[in-house]
Amino acid sequence: MDKSNGGMGGKTVLITGGTSGIGKAAAVALAAMGANVVIVGRNQERSEATVEEIRARSHNESVELMLADLSVQAEVRGLAEEFQERHDRLDVLANNAGLVQSKRTETQDGIETTLAINHLAPFLLTNLLLGRLEKSAPSRVITVSSEAQRWGTMDFEDIQSRRKYRGFPVYGMTKLANIMFTYELAGRLNGTGVSANCLHPGSVGTNFGQNNRGPMALFFRTFKPFMRSPEQGADTLVWLASSPEVEGVSGKYFLDRKEIEAKSVAYDRAARRRLWKISEELTGLKVAA
Numbered sequence: 068m069d070k071s072n073g074g075m076g077g078k079t080v081l082i083t084g085g086t087s088g089i090g091k092a093a094a095v096a097l098a099a100m101g102a103n104v105v106i107v108g109r110n111q112e113r114s115e116a117t118v119e120e121i122r123a124r125s126h127n128e129s130v131e132l133m134l135a136d137l138s139v140q141a142e143v144r145g146l147a148e149e150f151q152e153r154h155d156r157l158d159v160l161a162n163n164a165g166l167v168q169s170k171r172t173e174t175q176d177g178i179e180t181t182l183a184i185n186h187l188a189p190f191l192l193t194n195l196l197l198g199r200l201e202k203s204a205p206s207r208v209i210t211v212s213s214e215a216q217r218w219g220t221m222d223f224e225d226i227q228s229r230r231k232y233r234g235f236p237v238y239g240m241t242k243l244a245n246i247m248f249t250y251e252l253a254g255r256l257n258g259t260g261v262s263a264n265c266l267h268p269g270s271v272g273t274n275f276g277q278n279n280r281g282p283m284a285l286f287f288r289t290f291k292p293f294m295r296s297p298e299q300g301a302d303t304l305v306w307l308a309s310s311p312e313v314e315g316v317s318g319k320y321f322l323d324r325k326e327i328e329a330k331s332v333a334y335d336r337a338a339r340r341r342l343w344k345i346s347e348e349l350t351g352l353k354v355a356a
């Protein structure tokens with residue numbers, strides 16, 4: 068295809084969770100606009116098949132795979148290293164991978180799994196790739212949050228939900244963390260030409276929730292036919308990644324291409340800084356003082 072025609076020609080986009088649902092639909096759309104798309108997957112065979120599917124659907128061969136289990140911090144670090152070895156530019160980083168878990172588990176790093184994948188992985192990956200993003204400015208960081216943020220309480224005393232674990236509220240807390248991270252990042256990146264925004268994609272019929280058994284999986288399976296398609300769910304993400312309308316717009320939370328409000332704690336700078344510090348400690352970006 069003529070990559071100069073789609074508006075994203077010459078741009079490199081990294082999408083986590085590109086093997087399914089919203090991430091895959093966004094990868095197809097951005098590749099169809101001419102972007103060089105790199106998706107992150109964790110299962111080689113399935114991810115390779117997805118890359119072929121994205122190439123075929125977008126009519127763009129420039130779709131690449133990088134393997135990483137985002138629950139493992141060493142693999143997030145490996146991903147950032149491999150990306151920088153292979154690519155000089157990073158125009159758009161889309162932090163999209165995420166999950167909800169009905170039962171509490173811990174990753175091999177000893178961290179509650181929802182927090183590790185939904186918040187700490189994007190926090191670490193973004194920080195490790197800031198050099199590339201700044202070099203490629205104007206560039207964009209987009210994080211897929213959720214209106215489930217409203218069910219979440221930022222419990223700094225028990226951020227790993229050791230004392231009390233309930234799947235949806237913990238998921239909501241991690242999605243609130245996505246917004247707090249975005250607002251704080253936008254402030255820290257002021258003047259660099261790197262923007263940071265986040266979004267709620269709506270209720271989207273994907274594989275979301277299917278990693279669980281019992282009522283939670285049943286809940287998502289039952290409502291899937293009534294939900295948005297992955298393409299509709301990816302619309303705001305693709306718009307934030309590609310539209311000139313949002314060039315220079317930063318530190319905002321969107322639904323259906325319009326800014327919406329987050330829970331009040333997201334506007335509390337002290338709370339955001341506290342989350343940032345805890346995240347630095349939990350990812351080893353900075354050792355606790």
Ligand SMILES: NC(=O)c1ccc[n+]([C@@H]2O[C@H](COP(=O)([O-])OP(=O)(O)OC[C@H]3O[C@@H](n4cnc5c(N)ncnc54)[C@H](OP(=O)(O)O)[C@@H]3O)[C@@H](O)[C@H]2O)c1
Nearest residue numbers: 084086087088089136137138164165213270271273274275
């Ligand atoms: N669906 C909704 O209604 C909805 C609503 C609000 C927000 N969201 C958010 O939208 C984002 C995308 O979700 P989706 O609906 O598209 O769900 P999905 O179809 O389940 O896709 C989730 C993606 O995350 C990847 N992922 C999960 N754990 C991973 C890990 N440890 N390492 C690497 N990749 C991992 C999955 O990889 P595999 O293919 O290997 O499983 C998959 O590509 C999530 O952040 C979710 O919180 C969804």
